[in-house]
Amino acid sequence: MLDVIKSVLAAFFGVQSEANRQRDFQAASPWMFIVVGIALAAVFVLIVAGVAWLAAQ
Amino acid sequence: MKRFALTGICFLLLAALMAGSTYAASINTSTGWNMPPGVTDVSREVYSLHMTIFWICVAISVVVFGAMFWSLFAYRKSKGAKSAHFHENTTVEVIWTAIPLVILIVMAVPATATLKKMYDTSNAEIDILVTGYQWRWRYEYLGEDVSFFSNMSTPRDQIQGLEEKGDNYLVEVDEPMVVPLGKKVRILLTANDVIHAWWVPDLAVKKDAIPGFINESWFLVNEPGIYRGQCAELCGRDHGFMPIEVKAVPQEEYDAWLASRRDAAVAEAAGADREWTMDELMERGAGVYNTYCAACHQPEGQGLPPVFPALAGVGMSVDPEQRAEHIAMVAYGKTGTAMPAFGDTLSPAEVASVITYERNAWGNDTGDMVQPSEIRDLLGK
Structure with missing residues (x-):
């Protein structure tokens, strides 16, 4: 699970090592990555909205 | 030895760059190479942001291109680089x-x-409604009962190259927007026909004026002067001929100006109470025609067919039977075309005189007169 989160964050950042990429592609199903990806995207949106809200104070 | 030469070249390049930019920074306001620092606190902030980011870009360029050129030079094939x-x-x-x-x-x-800061339009002391028209601006001082059009005043002969161009060529108007010094002025922007944009670089204001929407912006001028700008959204054939002029004056002068604008409006309305002679109507009409009609229908009434119909020698303006249709056309406009309803925006005297002019100028000889009182009664003004 932690590996999945790290991989999704690496994808957000745009850099991933070849070793991790090989490991991720051993996974039986892509669903874990999709669900974690959507969840973290939502968290990112909330963070940006929060920063904008703080800046507007 | 070669290393030293390379280092030398790099330093020379860097020195040339620094000297050039210092020179550019010192003369940018006079040459217009750079954006102006402007005359408001916000415009100076915008300018310093612009310069900060410019220098960040310069630094990045030096590092990136420096690394690139050094790599090209130091690891070239002739030296056996693999x-x-x-x-x-x-x-x-x-x-x-x-x-x-x-x-x-x-x-x-x-x-x-x-x-x-730029978006904070709260606590403004003066509200001005700015409306874009094809091709002029209208300024309405809310709560002051002052409203007028601001038309470009550059003579046609300068545009056609028959006369030497003036210092404020294409950025001068007949009636500037006047604002008092040291007061926060909020402008509410909209448009009557198509999208325009109100842009005055010295005030760091550039905002779209969109039909059916109200955009807000504000400025507070500390230095007296005249600040010029232009429409910044392509809005039709005379897009380049609807400049903006903002005149910042001390409070007393502003108050006196407001009073004179009110007096002028009263005098203009009173014009509908008397009978005008043919000569008066023709003279006034020629001025109104050249300001409001000539852009489309052309100075000699020849029009630009098929989009803008000719008025000289053809159509309702030479037909004695169609006097009422002609009045309705000017007063109410024509839906679906660029012809606006001038009855909404011009005074009865202006509408009456321009119709009289169109029916009797350029060889048109209906002999018809239209009195301002007739237009006033028609429009119920």
């Missing part, structure tokens, strides 16, 4: 992703602070 073949390097990739991220955040923080 290219390295490797696929990935996570550390390097992380670094070249993280550095731009940090730079962007460093630029975003002060930019956001300035943007917040």
Whole structure:
């Protein structure tokens, strides 16, 4: 699970090592990555909205 | 030896760059190469942001192109350099992703602070409704009962090259927007026909004027002067001929100007109470025609068919039977075309005189007169 989160964050950042990429592609199903990806995207949106809200104070 | 030569070249380049930019910074306001620092606190902030980001770009360019040229030179083929073949390097990739991220955040923080100020239109002391028309601006001082059109005043002969161009060629108007010094002025922007944009670089205001929407902006001028701008959204054939002029004056002068505008409006309305002679109507009509009609229907009434019909020698303006249709056309406009309803915006005297002019100028000889009182009664003004 932690590996999945790290991989999704690496994808957000745009850099991933070849070793991790090989490991991720051993996974039986892509669903874990999709669900974690959507969840973290939502968290990112909330963070940006929060920063904008703080800046507007 | 070669190393020294290379270092020397690099330093020379850098020195030339620095000298050039210092020179550019010192003369940019006089040459117009750079954006103006402007005359408001916000415009100076915008200018300093612009320069900060410019220098960040210069620094990045020096580093990136420096590394590139050095690599090209130091590892050239004639020296037996062999290219390295490797696929990935996570550390390097992380670094070249993280550095731009940090730079962007460093630029975003002060930019956001300035943007917040620019969008804060609260606590304004004066509200001016700015409406874009094809092709002029209208300024309405809300709560002051003052409203007028601001038309370009550059003579046609200068545009056609028959006369030497003046200092304020295409950026001068008959009636400027006048504002008092040291007061926060809020402008509410909209448009009557198509999208325009109200842009005055010295005030750091550039905002779209969109039909059916109200955009807000504000400025507070500390230095007396005349600040010029232009429409910044392509809005039709005379887009380049609807300049903006903002005149910042001391409070007493502003009050006196407001009073004179009110007196002028009263006098203009009173014009509908008396009978005008043919000569009076023709003289006034010629002025109104050249300001409001000539852009489309052309100075000699020849029009620009098929879009803008001719008025000279053809159509309702020479037909004695169609006097009422002609009045309705000017007063109410024509839906679906560029012909606006001038009854909404011009005074009865202006509408009456321009119709009289169109029916009797350029060889048109209906002999019809239209009295301002007739238009006033028609429009119920």
